[in-house]
Amino acid sequence: MNRPRVGLLYNPTTPELLAYAPALVEHLSVMPDRLWFDFGHSAPAGERFHPVHQAVQLVAAHAGGRSLAGHGLGLSLPSAMPLDEAMVEAVAGMSAATGGFSWYGEHLNLFITPKGGVPNAQAGLGLPVIYDDEAFAIVAAKLRRLREALGCRLLLENGSFFTPVPDLDMTEPEFFNRLHREGLCGTLLDLHNLLVNARNGGIDPVRYLEALDLDTVEEVHLAGGDDQEGFYMDSHSTLTPEYVWDLAADWLPRCPNLRAITFEYQESYFEDLGLPALGRELERMHRLADACVQIEESVHAG
């Protein structure tokens, strides 16, 4: 196993953190959706996406000497509707403009609704997916097309939800395992989302991880959240909770294909979190990345 890189999900405050602790950040994930303005399907042909050139150039500059991955929301692969080809083209353009994505991740959630009255109706939040053959076929066909367009490795991320879908044909880990088995994509494992789903009455994270083929895991997300109105939110408002660190320490060394450990925080909490605490979070992620390699070496030595 190669040592996984330590990284951040890029936001407008990231340059300040990179200036504070440049050597601690080896990887950046960037959301193309946040580097353009999308004027929607009613915009004239070729004028729908307006990149924010200054922000794109800044990402490209900071990606120098680091690995860079794209991390999208907008394609909503499980939606029972055609792939948004204009957005695929825009993602490919953003990859080229920022120096090339080593891999590209999307969410295994529903963000766009197929019969919403307008072509790109937003669902408002990531909604859960029915895990069955029909959904698998939809996602699989779009992943094939996306890989062809982007020319890089694809990952799908487990989402957070408040309302599990009853009576599924497959569990979520089984869905991920099948995607990997059929050579379609790897898994972007968001450990904080497992906590969110557990806290809101959804799943047992350990049973989830026991069911997931750990060979599929190529990137891991760490993040923190908070309680609101009796539910635990994936707000990216805090440092990583201890429960998530414990999961990471137990399970990440068993993921032989892990390439990056990425911390997500929402920029509006940047001042509250503070640079020293964010620096310590990155240092702790480095100890975790070191442990992934050391534990494997000790296993081989034994």
Add this chain to the structure above:
Amino acid sequence: MLADFQQALADLTASPELCQAVRDDERALVGYELGERERQRLLGIARHPGMAAACTVYRMNRLAPLAMNVRATLHALGGAMRPQVHAYWRAHPRGHAHFFIEADRFCGWLKERVAAGDDMPREARQALAHDHAVVQAALAASMTQGGPMPA
């Protein structure tokens, strides 16, 4: 069919009223073309306690472009803010991914309400005029590809 299931799930998330209607009488789903298994899944979701949180997060996300770009207007509306925003969402049930377009549309809609006779405090009208001008300038800047990083 799956497309109708997905749309119904999104509609439930956007509407606590529809959730309650479905909980009261499953015939509230009659407008969607659903298999029996899909219908049962939606009923299970509508009855799940987490649906309240999903509806709350939906509203928070829908409010985000307004809270970020027309904050002074929302503040000046005071107690009228909630009914006005909900009326706007009924008039425009789908948000726009471009936050400045969404905020511009809200400002335009609110101005039409004032012109049609809605009572609005003077300071709210002033805040609306100012916020709308700022939003329109930001929207114009985004068209020239030089605007700020989108939220």
